[in-house]
Amino acid sequence: GAVVSQHPSWVICKSGTSVKIECRSLDFQATTMFWYRQFPKQSLMLMATSNEGSKATYEQGVEKDKFLINHASLTLSTLTVTSAHPEDSSFYICSASGRGLTGANVLTFGAGSRLTVL
Amino acid sequence: KQEVTQIPAALSVPEGENLVLNCSFTDSAIYNLQWFRQDPGKGLTSLLLIQSSQREQTSGRLNASLDKSSGRSTLYIAASQPGDSATYLCAPGTGNQFYFGTGTSLTVIP
Numbered sequence: 001g002a003v004v005s006q007h008p009s010w011v012i013c014k015s016g017t018s019v020k021i022e023c024r025s026l027d028f029q030a031t032t033m034f035w036y037r038q039f040p041k042q043s044l045m046l047m048a049t050s051n052e053g054s055k056a057t058y059e060q061g062v063e064k065d066k067f068l069i070n071h072a073s074l075t076l077s078t079l080t081v082t083s084a085h086p087e088d089s090s091f092y093i094c095s096a097s098g099r100g101l102t103g104a105n106v107l108t109f110g111a112g113s114r115l116t117v118l
Numbered sequence: 119k120q121e122v123t124q125i126p127a128a129l130s131v132p133e134g135e136n137l138v139l140n141c142s143f144t145d146s147a148i149y150n151l152q153w154f155r156q157d158p159g160k161g162l163t164s165l166l167l168i169q170s171s172q173r174e175q176t177s178g179r180l181n182a183s184l185d186k187s188s189g190r191s192t193l194y195i196a197a198s199q200p201g202d203s204a205t206y207l208c209a210p211g212t213g214n215q216f217y218f219g220t221g222t223s224l225t226v227i228p
Contacts, residue, residue, distance in 0.1 A: 006161075034215060043122070043207070044162075044218040060119075093161055095216075109154075111161035 002028045004096045006110030013084055014118055021079045021113045023094035028106055029074035030096035035067075038091040038112075050077055074098070084117045091115075120145045122219035124208055130225040131198055139193040139222045141208030146189050148210040153182050153193050156205045156221065165206075166193070198226045 003026040013019050023033055032051050036044040048064075050056035050071035058064045066088075068080040077096070081088050093112040100106040121144040131137055141151075150169050154162040166175045166182040168191070174183040181194040191208055205223045209216035 036218075041220075043220040044209075046215065046217065049215060091159075109162040109164070114159065 002026075002096075002100050002106035002108045004030075004094065004108045004110040006094055006113055008113055009111060010114040010116075012116045012118065015085055016083055019081045019084055019115060021081075021092055021094075021115075023077045023079070023096065023110050025075050025096045025098065025108075028096075028098050028100045030077070030098040031074065032097045033071055033077040034095045034097075035069060035077075035079050036093045036095070038093065044093060047079075081115065084115070086117045089115055089117045120148075120210060120217040122208060122210060122217055124206075124219035124222050126222060127220065128223040128225075130227060132227050133198060133200060135198050135226075136194070136196050137198055137224070139195070139206050139208075139224070141191040141193070141219055143189045143191075143208075143210045143217075143219075145210075146186050147212070148186065149212050151182075151184050151191050151208065151210045152216060153180075153191075154207040154209060154218075156207055158205075162207070195224075198224075200226045200228045202226050 005024045007022045035047045038044045047062045048056045048058045050069050056069035071077040091114050095109040097107040123142045125140045152167045153165045168175045168184045179196040184191045203226050205221040207221045208219045
């Protein structure tokens, strides 16, 4: 089945540094990727939607200069948390949609990346 | 903006019981609704996807219903097992974009 790989699965960084999280579709072309954030004991919140080759569309309240999203190819999207601060510590999950090998629409979630900013 | 509420927030049951998880959402203009399972510190596992034109979907011991007009969905788990212990998330969607509830944390006691 369709698989989405997210890397790294966890990362610890110092305040002020930037962190990049990758989301790859392994066996299908992901025309659209979604990035979610989940704070402890809270629901997942959609941060942004990105279509391959286009600028990402951010949800209200999400700083686009803070959370840089790049979707340069049909198999890779990246989320860069710039100048990370402790309040950015969260669980980040991507999902990818596109057409699988059989031609059917697929939507698959990554396993998530836990970011801890010291 | 879509608001999703899940009741109860937490549930603890003895093994073997049948149980119902409830989900309500404010915007009925959805294309589909998906139920997910999330284990602690892990990503999401899709359980059932119901299209807006459907009333229910079944997979093994799981049955999900959808009443789109009233903004409600339920997830029924039959003969619960300890391995069912997890957080269950309801997510109404507009195509491939989903909005999540805060989940129901389920504990099945052996």
